[in-house]
Amino acid sequence: MLDAALSALGGFLDPSMLLMLLCGVLAGLVMGIIPGLGGTGAVAVLLPFVFIVEPQQALALIIGAVAVVHTSDTITAVLIGVPGSASATVTLLDGHEMAKQGQAARALSLAFLSSMAGGILGAIGLTLSIPIARPLVLEFGAPELFMLTVLGISLTALLSRGNILRGLIAGTLGVLLGQVGAASAAADYRYTFGQLFLNEGLDLVAVALGIFGLAEIIHLVAKRTAVSGVSGIGGGWRAGVRDFVRNWTQVIRGALIGIWAGVLPGVGATAGTWMAYGQAVASSKRKDKKKFGRGDPRGIVAPESANNSVESGDMIPTLLFGIPGGAPAALLMGALLVYGVEPGPRLITDHLDLIYVIVWSFALASVLGAVLCFGISKPLAKLANVRFPILAAGLIVIMFVSAYQEPQQFGVLQVMLILAVVGWLMKLGGFPRAPFLIGFVLSQPMERYYFQTVELYQTTEWIRRPAVLVMAGILIIPLLLALFRKVRSSKESSSADPEGADDEEGPAAAELERSWLPPAMCGAFAALFGAALLMSASFSPDAALIPRVVCTVGLVMSLVTLAVGVRALRRDGAQPIDWRGEVGVAVVSFGWIVLFLVFVGVAGTMLAATVFVPLFLWRVARWEWWKIAIYTAVLLALLWTLRSAVDLALPVGYFTPEVLQ
Amino acid sequence: MIQRRTRKLRPLGALVVAGVFGLTACGSPEGANGGSDAEAGAELPSKVEMVIPYSEGGGTDTWARFMIPYLEKHIKGDHTFVPENVPGGESITGTNQFVQSGGTDGGKVLVTSGTTYIQHLLGRKEVQYDFSKMRPLLLNGSGGVIYASRASGIKSVEDLRNPPQKLSYAGISATGLDLNTLLAFDVLGIDLKATFGFEGRGPARLALERGEVNVDYQTSSAYKSQVEPMVKDGKAVPLMSFGLLRPDGTVVRDPNFPNLPTVEEVHQKLRGSKPSGKAYQAYKAFLGAGFAYTKGIWVNEGTPDSVVRSFYDAIPKIDKDKDFVAKSEEVIGGYDVHSGQEIGDAVNKALSIDESKRNYVLRLLERKYDTKLETK
The missing domain is CATH 3.40.190.10 (Periplasmic binding protein-like II)
Structure with a gap:
């Protein structure tokens, strides 16, 4: 075993291997930085090369990219609050908060170090678990996976401290949105409104970019200032290193959760990363919990360490069972097949050398990726000090293009627009958005594993399985403890309850938290849940079960929150809304986004960008004309290069000229 | 003063734009234009787009990309094949788009898989294609x-x-x-x-x-x-x-x-x-x-023989290519590649179904597997 490991490492003395790894790393980093493009984008870049180089080199190339996508996707999340990929939404919570406080450098260095450590630990974990993973994966059947998804969704309560009910409503909405598309246990299409592109459900990238990215744009364009309130990126690189050393246990815990989330087919990087974050919150001391969401270093360490190790964990089902967890793993498998290497139980005995090439690639790429990120992050960090409208012009174009990649239907862009408004309102009204995304990600897996569990097991049988019991314990014990504590504290002193209702816990209170907006949103959500409930009447029983449960729960919670909200408004009076200022300007920036989409719908992306970007920079950013010209030219060149080199799909309009398609 | 007025009006303008947009939201611009139609005797274009109605990295995608170098090598003349993935809707999205706008000049070809055919055989409501009429160029079975x-x-x-x-x-x-x-x-x-x-x-x-x-x-x-x-x-x-x-x-x-x-x-x-x-x-x-015709490359009905022939002629050469034979073992399990010339009629026939058989299957699904489908 050691021989094979060392000879695989020796392979990297060959400059062509290192070159391939470097190419992979560069492709991965670039794709990670661009919002919305991640692993799948990196795959598209590498595809043409994978089938022409040697197998070892192909592995180095692919792994190089896969290992670092989650290192660089943090950059935009931290600096401008726009996630580089879906799983970077987790780091966004605390990382972006830190950047707003002028500590971008601290957040970035902490994130890169954690990513690197996560990648290395993932590689070690991969090596150690290959001999033992097979029986473990086989132990984890449908009931365990079902409990895991329930546990994940219950995180929503944890991530919305202060206004648990609103967090739960957001989570429930996410679950409902995840139900769009083909039902897993019946041949029904739910909530597709006759749109074919909705049959396979909404794409995670579009949802994450809409609810976080575009919403942020509406919000920040409205403010017209830079992201960071403090000038300079802060010389906090050392502080980041110190944070990293101080939180080494979080690094290891995050990596372990990440590996495990990767090993289990069907959990995925985004859910795994949220679980790592939830774990960090859950295991912190009670008073400490409030710090999460306000720039707590642990809120960066745990998810960053996890999302890099997910990718190496993902290799286990790919290599041992031939079940790829995502597009990059599927590509890896395809490449192996073409070279006559069959993933499966025989791989360990027949091709141990290749496994070690993969392991070393992960470790080396993680280090390389982190080093390169350190190198480029200083100039990039200045982004946080650029006036936001200048960034927004390009970001609007890029985000829509990214979200278009998977479904390749114009409709997805319109859905994104709606989600952007929902996300922006949620932000204003104090509805946490993290639970929404968790609910969305885990919606389908929860349903799938629920039906598999009840179809394949007797209730008495699955409920007694040890792992199920353990997870049920994790779920219930904190609830009991909290209840117990509450009862005791109310006996001791009925006046000073630290968990008092709308106390300003968690992330800083939202701007229109105490206006009539939150109750109005509750009303709208209640109407939505009600409508969805009515629509579920036409579904077959197996397809209707989960939507009905979700809608009923959502409806009740929205109505309760509505009632509580209205009572509070009667008691305290509503905080006035500044129509002219914040809201008015936001409506204008929303109008700009709509304008861009109209242009795209008419003329296609290239022409739309040619008109929209200068117009926006001129009217909103009020830049000099020559800067506008350079900016537009660079953006168009970037789009065109990506289109020709990587087959980036650009949304087409009704009248797109042939050459631009 | 003027400044103030525009400020008031801009939100309004945005709302108007949003409204206009909402009205136009019903259609979808994809597939509005695409491939071109060919005259009889036309040659296969030098750039051929392969429409793959599945995502990157999946089985059908891997197969299609694996085939490309052999097609480029054995089809007479200098042709480049460019894969284009149009995934979604159990491959119905991409296939519908292809029959609507793929043209008949061979500049676009369709890659299929069993799932694509089955949607057609079941007569699902969304399906707009008919494999009993389209022309198969190349078929690769599996078992x-x-x-x-x-x-x-x-x-x-x-x-x-x-x-x-x-x-x-x-x-x-x-x-x-x-x-x-x-x-x-x-x-x-x-x-x-x-x-x-x-x-x-x-x-x-x-x-x-x-x-x-x-x-x-x-x-x-x-x-x-x-x-x-x-x-x-x-x-x-x-x-x-x-x-x-x-x-x-x-x-x-x-x-x-x-x-x-x-x-x-x-x-x-x-x-x-x-x-x-x-x-x-x-x-x-x-x-x-x-199984027998699970992976295939197709063109629309009405594609001229001159275009189709370029593929037919290449297939015996691909089947004899030693490198192909060795590698296809892993990718598809070593089944021969057939040309549409050889088995085209049989394939068209195998992919058409009469009402009574279809109804039998639909009833079986409904009765035994609680699955009710919306059909045409």
Whole structure:
């Protein structure tokens, strides 16, 4: 075993291997930085090369990219609050908060170090678990996976401290949105409104970019200032290193959760990363919990360490069972097949050398990726000090293009627009958005594993399985403890309850938290849940079960929150809304986004960008004309290069000229 | 003053724009324009776009990309093939788009898989394509093996007569490739409980390994790499193969699994007669779609012979390419590539279905698997 490991490492003395790894790393980093493009984008870049180089080199190339996508996707999340990929939404919570406080450098260095450590630990974990993973994966059947998804969704309560009910409503909405598309246990299409592109459900990238990215744009364009309130990126690189050393246990815990989330087919990087974050919150001391969401270093360490190790964990089902967890793993498998290497139980005995090439690639790429990120992050960090409208012009174009990649239907862009408004309102009204995304990600897996569990097991049988019991314990014990504590504290002193209702816990209170907006949103959500409930009447029983449960729960919670909200408004009076200022300007920036989409719908992306970007920079950013010209030219060149080199799909309009398609 | 007025008006303007946009939101600009039509005698264009209605990295995508260098090498003249993935809607999205706007000059070709055909055979509402009329250029079959876990108590195929346990199967959806297995058990008259909603054949196989189900099928290449080791360890028992459907409509043993009986032979063994009747006809109607012609490259109806011929001529050369033969073993399980010239008519015929067989299948799905489909 050691021989094979060392000879695989020796392979990297060959400059062509290192070159391939470097190419992979560069492709991965670039794709990670661009919002919305991640692993799948990196795959598209590498595809043409994978089938022409040697197998070892192909592995180095692919792994190089896969290992670092989650290192660089943090950059935009931290600096401008726009996630580089879906799983970077987790780091966004605390990382972006830190950047707003002028500590971008601290957040970035902490994130890169954690990513690197996560990648290395993932590689070690991969090596150690290959001999033992097979029986473990086989132990984890449908009931365990079902409990895991329930546990994940219950995180929503944890991530919305202060206004648990609103967090739960957001989570429930996410679950409902995840139900769009083909039902897993019946041949029904739910909530597709006759749109074919909705049959396979909404794409995670579009949802994450809409609810976080575009919403942020509406919000920040409205403010017209830079992201960071403090000038300079802060010389906090050392502080980041110190944070990293101080939180080494979080690094290891995050990596372990990440590996495990990767090993289990069907959990995925985004859910795994949220679980790592939830774990960090859950295991912190009670008073400490409030710090999460306000720039707590642990809120960066745990998810960053996890999302890099997910990718190496993902290799286990790919290599041992031939079940790829995502597009990059599927590509890896395809490449192996073409070279006559069959993933499966025989791989360990027949091709141990290749496994070690993969392991070393992960470790080396993680280090390389982190080093390169350190190198480029200083100039990039200045982004946080650029006036936001200048960034927004390009970001609007890029985000829509990214979200278009998977479904390749114009409709997805319109859905994104709606989600952007929902996300922006949620932000204003104090509805946490993290639970929404968790609910969305885990919606389908929860349903799938629920039906598999009840179809394949007797209730008495699955409920007694040890792992199920353990997870049920994790779920219930904190609830009991909290209840117990509450009862005791109310006996001791009925006046000073630290968990008092709308106390300003968690992330800083939202701007229109105490206006009539939150109750109005509750009303709208209640109407939505009600409508969805009515629509579920036409579904077959197996397809209707989960939507009905979700809608009923959502409806009740929205109505309760509505009632509580209205009572509070009667008691305290509503905080006035500044129509002219914040809201008015936001409506204008929303109008700009709509304008861009109209242009795209008419003329296609290239022409739309040619008109929209200068117009926006001129009217909103009020830049000099020559800067506008350079900016537009660079953006168009970037789009065109990506289109020709990587087959980036650009949304087409009704009248797109042939050459631009 | 003027400044103030525009400020007031701008939100209004934005709302108007939003409204206009909402009105135009009904259509979708995709597929509005695309390939061009050809005159008789036209040549294959030098750039050929391969429309793949599945995502990057999946089985069909891997196959298509694997084929590209061999097509470029063996098709006369200098042609480049550019893959374009249009995934979604169980491959209906991309295929519909292709028939609407793919043109007939060969500048766009369609890559298909069993799932694409099955949606057409079932007559699903969304389907706008008809494989009994389109022209197949190249077809590459696959095979499949049905096997059981040892934990089921089944030791050989004879035990299917009186299974020691209720047989259960893990499927992706009743409207995909699982249909072939469901229909095979229907032909044999064996009760099979199916649970749908698995993410792929891989997770379904895991369910069998975990003991959650006891019957499964895998395509040839996956069977060889994943299941044969289980058979060797005494954890799985091969039962039958789907065999090889020949252009004349007969089924023979799969050359990859010469020792495994076909579904027809198993019927003979268990029931003492050759299979016949509605159930068997329905099974046969889906067999070509699921296996014999599962991967294919197609062009629209009306594409001129001159374009099609470029592909036909290349295929015997691809079949003889040593490098191709060696590598295709892993990718598709070593089945020959056929040209549409050779078997085109048989394929068109195999991918058309009459109402009575379709209704039989739809009724079976509804009655036994609680699956009601919206059909045309």
